[in-house]
Structures are given as C-alpha cells and as structure tokens.
Amino acid sequence: MPELPEVETIRQGFDEAVRERRIEKVLWSDSRMVQGAVPGTALGDWLTGQETTSVGRRGKFLLWQFVSGDFLVLHLGMSGRLRVQCLPEAVWEPHTHLVVRMDDGHEVRLRDPRRFGRVEAVPAGCRMSTELGPEPLAPKFTQRSLAGVLTTRRAPIKALLLDQRIVAGVGNIYADEALFRSRIHPETPANHLTVGQIAGLHRALRHVLRQGIRHGGTTFQFFQDAGGREGGNAPHLAVYGRIGEPCPRCRHAITMKTIGGRSSHFCPRCQSMKDAGDL
DNA sequence: CTGAGATCCTGGGGGC
DNA sequence: TGCCCCCAGGATCTCA
Numbered sequence: 001m002p003e004l005p006e007v008e009t010i011r012q013g014f015d016e017a018v019r020e021r022r023i024e025k026v027l028w029s030d031s032r033m034v035q036g037a038v039p040g041t042a043l044g045d046w047l048t049g050q051e052t053t054s055v056g057r058r059g060k061f062l063l064w065q066f067v068s069g070d071f072l073v074l075h076l077g078m079s080g081r082l083r084v085q086c087l088p089e090a091v092w093e094p095h096t097h098l099v100v101r102m103d104d105g106h107e108v109r110l111r112d113p114r115r116f117g118r119v120e121a122v123p124a125g126c127r128m129s130t131e132l133g134p135e136p137l138a139p140k141f142t143q144r145s146l147a148g149v150l151t152t153r154r155a156p157i158k159a160l161l162l163d164q165r166i167v168a169g170v171g172n173i174y175a176d177e178a179l180f181r182s183r184i185h186p187e188t189p190a191n192h193l194t195v196g197q198i199a200g201l202h203r204a205l206r207h208v209l210r211q212g213i214r215h216g217g218t219t220f221q222f223f224q225d226a227g228g229r230e231g232g233n234a235p236h237l238a239v240y241g242r243i244g245e246p247c248p249r250c251r252h253a254i255t256m257k258t259i260g261g262r263s264s265h266f267c268p269r270c271q272s273m274k275d276a277g278d279l
Numbered sequence: 280c281t282g283a284g285a286t287c288c289t290g291g292g293g294g295c
Numbered sequence: 296t297g298c299c300c301c302c303a304g305g306a307t308c309t310c311a
Contacts, residue, residue: 001304060305078304079289095289114288116305130306155282164306172304221291221303261284262304286308293301 001078004169005212006223006231007060010082013226015055017084022051022103030097036129038121046121047100059132059168069124077116083109084226132168136205143202150190150198157193158186159260170205173218173240176265178204180239185273186264211236239265
C-alpha cells in the first residue's frame with residue numbers, strides 16, 4: 001500500500017529523526033523479514049554502532065545510509081509502518097519486527113502485520129538485490145524513455161505500470177489515478193498507445209505522484225507517516241476506491257475490474273480503448 | 280524474453 | 296448475532 005508518495009512522506013520524518021545519529025542497540029528483529037547477504041540473525045550486530053548519514057528513497061524502498069558506506073534497505077510491503085518515537089516507550093504494539101534504538105533515545109520501529117515487508121542489509125560498494133526502473137520524478141524519466149520501454153510490450157498498460165522495472169514507485173492507487181487523468185483504459189495494450197497518450201501518461205504520473213507527496217500520502221487503510229499521522233491525499237483521488245461514484249469528469253459511474261491480477265478503478269466512458277479495436 | 284498466474288500473510292469484510 | 300471464508304496488496308517465483 002505505501003507507494004512512492006507514502007514512502008517519501010515517511011522518509012522525511014525518518015531522516016529528520018536519525019540523521020547523524022548512531023545506532024545504539026537493535027532491540028529485536030524478526031529474521032524472517034531479512035533477505036540478502038547479511039542473515040537476519042546477524043542484523044543486530046551489523047547495525048549496532050552504525051552512524052547515519054541520511055535516509056534516502058528509491059522507488060518504494062527506504063535507504064538508511066551509514067557513514068561506513070553500508071546501508072539498510074527497508075520495504076514496507078502493504079501493511080508496513082515505520083514509526084519514530086521517543087523513549088521511554090510504554091506501549092508495545094503487536095507485529096513489531098524490528099526495533100532500533102538511536103544514541104539520543106529515539107526508537108525506530110518497523111511493524112508489519114501482513115509481513116510483506118522486507119529488510120536487506122547492503123554492505124558498502126554493493127547494490128540492493130532488486131532491479132528498479134527510473135525514478136518517475138527524476139529528470140531521466142522522460143516521455144521518450146517511457147515510450148521506449150512501452151512500445152515493444154503488448155501487456156495491459158496497467159500491469160506494466162505496476163512493474164517496478166518499468167518505472168519505480170508506482171503502485172495500484174497512483175497507476176489507476178494516472179490512467180484516469182490521461183484518459184487511458186487500463187487494459188489498453190502498451191504497444192497500442194499513441195505518442196500523445198504516452199506523453200499524457202508521463203505527465204499524469206508525475207502529477208499524481210507530486211500531488212500525493214504534497215498531501216502527505218494517501219491513507220486508505222494502513223498508511224501513517226513516521227510520526228503516526230495519516231495522509232491527506234485520499235479526498236483528492238478521482239477513481240481509486242470510488243466504485244459506483246460519479247466520474248469527476250463525465251459523471252458516469254466508476255467501475256472496477258481485475259486486470260493483471262489487481263483491482264483497477266476507472267471510468268468506462270472517458271477512459272476509452274480508442275485505437276485498440278481497429279484491426 | 281514476455282506474459283500470466285501462483286505465492287506469501289493476516290485483518291477485516293461479506294455472506295449465510 | 297455469530298462464524299466461516301475469502302480476499303487485498305507488492306514483489307518474486309514458476310511455467311508455458
């Protein structure tokens with residue numbers, strides 16, 4: 001559930017709390033969530049004593065970067081929450097998988113009831129194991145680069161937007177919102193999109209992601225930022241979670257259909273398949 | 280390589 | 296009312 005705007009919102013509070021602070025103690029960890037070169041049982045030793053430079057983000061991944069050059073990758077899955085709190089912490093919340101105490105008494109807690117989240121310790125000079133496409137808000141992500149990876153593919157555009165190797169950080173909510181905004185039917189085969197449609201999709205992706213960040217993320221079920229606050233973007237969603245409600249553009253009812261194994265919300269009237277039927 | 284589908288996991292919602 | 300079932304979601308794996 002946390003997509004790029006939600007992860008970026010968490011990153012801001014997380015970075016503020018741990019920047020230039022040293023890890024004093026790793027209080028507890030669930031080794032089942034840990035992947036990569038450093039096994040879960042060794043994670044505590046590996047982290048203890050590390051001094052933070054800053055917290056970065058790549059797609060939906062948080063990058064906890066250390067002076068040593070090592071970094072810890074955190075992925076929140078769908079129900080993961082990362083919270084920074086001050087000690088003493090009296091309340092123990094269920095499904096806490098990782099607790100990291102900083103030298104100023106702050107605690108970073110990772111909770112994830114559904115365990116889709118992952119943690120990966122990456123030694124200096126190494127790369128995280130996941131291959132990711134371009135950052136959608138970076139200059140390298142252009143209409144042309146997006147067209148380049150879409151025109152050879154015949155899968156539904158919705159499915160490809162969820163592929164992190166195409167573009168990093170887009171999930172179900174922002175994919176549906178961007179397709180609505182650019183008036184593209186989610187089942188349109190990517191290689192049937194016109195240059196104009198891809199340009200519109202590129203613009204729409206950046207718009208909905210920026211809007212999500214500006215409103216502190218979308219809270220639909222689980223999302224909270226590092227301070228426990230909910231995001232304010234949900235009222236700005238046009239189609240996601242609005243089945244049966246009138247389309248904000250044409251008033252036709254929003255519908256939902258499973259595409260590529262994921263629920264897709266769209267307006268069947270103004271998101272047309274256009275050229276897809278001409279053969 | 281590409282695309283489709285299964286898999287993991289559990290709170291909460293739907294249906295009876 | 297209560298209980299069982301099933302499903303959402305992201306990344307990754309398998310299979311054709």
